[in-house]
Amino acid sequence: MKDQPVEIQETDFREMKDCVHDQGPQEALQKLAARLQDQGRYHEYFEARLMQCRFQAGLPLGATFQTEEVPEEVRDQLEQSYLQICTETGRLFLGTDNLREAWMYLRTVDDREPMRQALHAMEVNEQNIDSVLEIAIYEGVDLAFGFKHLLAEMGTCNAITTYESVMPAHSITQRKQIAGLLVEHLHHELASNLCAAMGTEPVAEQFATDELTRALADVEGTFGEYTVHVDASHLSSVVRFAEIIDDRKQLERAYDLTLYGQRLHENFQFPCPAPFEKIYDSHCQLFGAQLGKDVNAAVDYFRKQAQQAHQEEGAAWPVEVYVMLLDRLGQASDALLAGIELYPHDRQLEGVAPSLLELAAKSGDYAPLLEHYQRRGELLTFTAALIQQQ
Numbered sequence: 001m002k003d004q005p006v007e008i009q010e011t012d013f014r015e016m017k018d019c020v021h022d023q024g025p026q027e028a029l030q031k032l033a034a035r036l037q038d039q040g041r042y043h044e045y046f047e048a049r050l051m052q053c054r055f056q057a058g059l060p061l062g063a064t065f066q067t068e069e070v071p072e073e074v075r076d077q078l079e080q081s082y083l084q085i086c087t088e089t090g091r092l093f094l095g096t097d098n099l100r101e102a103w104m105y106l107r108t109v110d111d112r113e114p115m116r117q118a119l120h121a122m123e124v125n126e127q128n129i130d131s132v133l134e135i136a137i138y139e140g141v142d143l144a145f146g147f148k149h150l151l152a153e154m155g156t157c158n159a160i161t162t163y164e165s166v167m168p169a170h171s172i173t174q175r176k177q178i179a180g181l182l183v184e185h186l187h188h189e190l191a192s193n194l195c196a197a198m199g200t201e202p203v204a205e206q207f208a209t210d211e212l213t214r215a216l217a218d219v220e221g222t223f224g225e226y227t228v229h230v231d232a233s234h235l236s237s238v239v240r241f242a243e244i245i246d247d248r249k250q251l252e253r254a255y256d257l258t259l260y261g262q263r264l265h266e267n268f269q270f271p272c273p274a275p276f277e278k279i280y281d282s283h284c285q286l287f288g289a290q291l292g293k294d295v296n297a298a299v300d301y302f303r304k305q306a307q308q309a310h311q312e313e314g315a316a317w318p319v320e321v322y323v324m325l326l327d328r329l330g331q332a333s334d335a336l337l338a339g340i341e342l343y344p345h346d347r348q349l350e351g352v353a354p355s356l357l358e359l360a361a362k363s364g365d366y367a368p369l370l371e372h373y374q375r376r377g378e379l380l381t382f383t384a385a386l387i388q389q390q
């Protein structure tokens with residue numbers, strides 16, 4: 001953190017008294033705000049600027065800032081001034097690398113870009129890492145930046161725990177980004193550890209599917225009841241997170257992780273909800289199909305899982321995974337028909353698979369969807385589909 005606020009001196013009081021007497025309240029408030037800014041007393045600067053606005057509006061200096069007792073046009077002006085002063089004060093705190101204090105003000109106006117710039121410009125260290133993670137991750141200012149430093153400074157376990165607690169509240173796009181980051185990190189860790197086990201030096205981009213398969217063959221005999229080259233719980237968690245990713249390079253890395261996981265002893269084959277009960281086999285099919293590997297077998301497996309979930313009125317996730325897979329394989333028409341048949345109507349979907357309207361647009365065929373909505377008596381969505389078709 002940069003310079004601390006300067007202490008107020010006895011001369012400051014005398015000068016302010018003279019200023020109020022000789023130059024009037026408006027000039028005194030202006031000089032007060034400037035003096036507090038120069039002294040680095042930014043919380044008090046904020047209050048001084050608010051006092052200026054209240055004085056200009058003819059309100060008592062100690063009045064509540066947002067009051068219902070003033071004309072609407074005055075209240076609107078006060079609120080605009082308040083937001084402007086929040087921005088000013090937040091940026092002043094950024095100049096001292098005081099992230100928490102800066103965000104206290106910038107959050108009011110949702111001014112994230114200067115916070116992002118400040119995060120990227122600062123040197124992250126032991127003294128400020130907690131503030132960085134709080135602002136970047138928990139306040140959602142820059143999730144990728146925050147998770148990169150979380151992994152670097154506090155390790156995979158903390159990153160996984162944070163992902164599970166924080167990311168469900170964020171969009172699918174943001175979740176994909178961070179899940180992919182975790183996949184790449186764990187893949188690098190696994191590659192490095194396998195290299196160490198083989199007595200070779202790790203290189204950039206070490207292992208990518210075929211290379212990993214050959215490397216695993218070299219260490220095949222070392223697998224046993226207690227043998228792992230990366231924390232087994234980390235592996236299973238990251239593989240689960242990867243269900244939603246669609247970046248090809250990250251899918252290759254996730255596929256690699258499942259190839260490794262399949263070789264682990266049953267002690268490390270942790271249970272996972274449908275459609276991934278056999279955690280590494282089923283995830284291997286999901287990732288592999290998107291890479292062009294055993295596509296028909298994967299589609300057949302996930303179709304059966306979705307149909308079973310639909311018949312048992314169980315979890316909606318197997319259905320959404322199936323529709324997602326069909327869509328990613330470029331089978332939008334089949335995905336639309338599957339969604340019409342299998343999507344539950346009594347629960348919210350995760351949002352990983354496209355909606356029925358999106359699938360109709362991709363396939364270019366609205367007839368099945370219009371028939372579906374009419375049969376269900378859903379006039380609102382029927383009209384939306386008609387308009388989108390038009």
